[in-house]
Amino acid sequence: MQRFDEGPATVPVRLGDRSYDVEVADGGWDRLPGRLRAALDRSWAGRGCRKALILTDDHVAALPYPGLVRDALETLGIETVQTVVPHGEASKGLATAASLYDRLVALAADRHTLVAAVGGGVIGDLGGFVAATFARGLPLFMVPTTLLAQVDSSVGGKVGVNLPKVKNLVGAFHQPIAVWVDVATLNDLPDRELRCGLAEVVKYGVILDAPFFETLEDDVDAILAKRPASLRRIVARSCELKATVVSEDEREETGLRAMLNFGHTIGHAVEATAGYGGAFQHGEAVAVGMVAESRLAERLGWVDAAFTNRLVRLLERFGLPTSLRGLAPRPLLESMGRDKKNKGGRIRLVLPRRLGSVELTDAAGVDDLRALLEDLCRPDAP
Numbered sequence: 151m152q153r154f155d156e157g158p159a160t161v162p163v164r165l166g167d168r169s170y171d172v173e174v175a176d177g178g179w180d181r182l183p184g185r186l187r188a189a190l191d192r193s194w195a196g197r198g199c200r201k202a203l204i205l206t207d208d209h210v211a212a213l214p215y216p217g218l219v220r221d222a223l224e225t226l227g228i229e230t231v232q233t234v235v236p237h238g239e240a241s242k243g244l245a246t247a248a249s250l251y252d253r254l255v256a257l258a259a260d261r262h263t264l265v266a267a268v269g270g271g272v273i274g275d276l277g278g279f280v281a282a283t284f285a286r287g288l289p290l291f292m293v294p295t296t297l298l299a300q301v302d303s304s305v306g307g308k309v310g311v312n313l314p315k316v317k318n319l320v321g322a323f324h325q326p327i328a329v330w331v332d333v334a335t336l337n338d339l340p341d342r343e344l345r346c347g348l349a350e351v352v353k354y355g356v357i358l359d360a361p362f363f364e365t366l367e368d369d370v371d372a373i374l375a376k377r378p379a380s381l382r383r384i385v386a387r388s389c390e391l392k393a394t395v396v397s398e399d400e401r402e403e404t405g406l407r408a409m410l411n412f413g414h415t416i417g418h419a420v421e422a423t424a425g426y427g428g429a430f431q432h433g434e435a436v437a438v439g440m441v442a443e444s445r446l447a448e449r450l451g452w453v454d455a456a457f458t459n460r461l462v463r464l465l466e467r468f469g470l471p472t473s474l475r476g477l478a479p480r481p482l483l484e485s486m487g488r489d490k491k492n493k494g495g496r497i498r499l500v501l502p503r504r505l506g507s508v509e510l511t512d513a514a515g516v517d518d519l520r521a522l523l524e525d526l527c528r529p530d531a532p
């Protein structure tokens with residue numbers, strides 16, 4: 151953490167010949183052309199890049215960032231076209247992807263054409279999916295502008311779109327050539343979106359880094375006040391932690407990357423049950439999911455109540471929900487039964503052992519989960 155205190159940070163994601171850097175700065179766009187040139191020059195596709203499609207949404211299009219990316223690309227002699235899609239999850243589908251393929255055809259795109267995704271996780275996932283699939287793979291440059299995208303979705307190469315009834319079911323692993331984070335983008339971000347990203351930041355502390363969790367406890371006010379040094383620190387450390395996991399288990403095969411799903415099994419069920427875009431946004435659902443999963447770990451004797459209460463306090467200070475009160479337990483349990491981590495008919499969850507350490511386990515049976523959810527969903531539950 152100390153080393154992220156001064157100025158911009160470069161976080162490497164080590165994946166052999168697909169390695170790349172995540173640059174985390176506050177402004178500093180004059181450095182972008184040089185960084186981008188170096189990133190492009192690392193691959194055959196990038197070296198021949200003459201054209202780029204800049205993808206953004208209508209909210210972000212009104213901000214300076216797509217224009218700053220265009221200027222950097224044009225400084226490098228790369229011709230750009232910009233495509234703006236409506237904001238929101240509805241754009242992350244096959245119909246929008248098809249319209250982007252048409253746009254690339256009209257641009258006479260070839261395998262050197264860069265896709266620059268400037269926006270939140272929707273734009274990153276959609277632009278990444280199009281980059282992964284058009285002409286069997288185009289170079290991808292990520293400029294995440296929400297906290298969630300900066301600490302999670304822009305790093306690690308998971309890209310994809312939603313089907314009408316199932317989120318994120320169609321996708322690929324396609325690593326970007328570079329990720330450029332300007333924490334000043336967060337100044338425009340609505341508070342609720344910032345809080346959603348903070349749930350993922352807290353998650354990294356719980357699963358991998360107890361000292362990081364403690365610095366979050368010390369720094370709540372500065373983070374909520376969007377102090378650039380604090381934002382840079384939490385983004386850089388979160389990316390570093392995610393990069394370590396992704397470098398060791400890029401394709402989620404060994405169980406290591408699955409740890410990033412702490413809070414997400416119950417969280418996804420909450421999100422799906424409450425309806426996407428409804429009462430719980432993703433980060434809010436993850437926050438209540440982390441608390442519920444920690445309560446489950448208590449029942450297994452893995453952590454004590456003080457552990458969960460400490461997590462609750464931090465999430466509440468960040469303005470995040472922590473209770474399942476009033477939700478219906480049955481649909482939650484049914485939804486968890488469809489989780490991608492399940493194996494051999496057993497529900498698998500990531501549960502905490504202690505601060506900074508979690509384990510993927512099927513130690514809790516359906517009866518344990520039913521009893522937990524019935525308890526936590528009671529109208530008088532805390």
Ligand code: NAD
Nearest residue numbers: 209237238270271272273295296298299303308335338339
């Ligand atoms: P989002 O992209 O919908 O952005 C949220 C809102 O913020 C949108 O209205 C957007 O227009 C607006 N916005 C973006 N940047 C802004 C800025 N700087 N100032 C003001 N407004 C801004 O949502 P998100 O929360 O960033 O991402 C959610 C998506 O990410 C989901 O589709 C989820 O599935 C995906 N995701 C992917 C991964 C992964 O590993 N690929 C991980 C986590 C989440």
Ligand code: GLY
Nearest residue numbers: 302306308407410
């Ligand atoms: N967001 C979880 C992952 O990237 O694996």
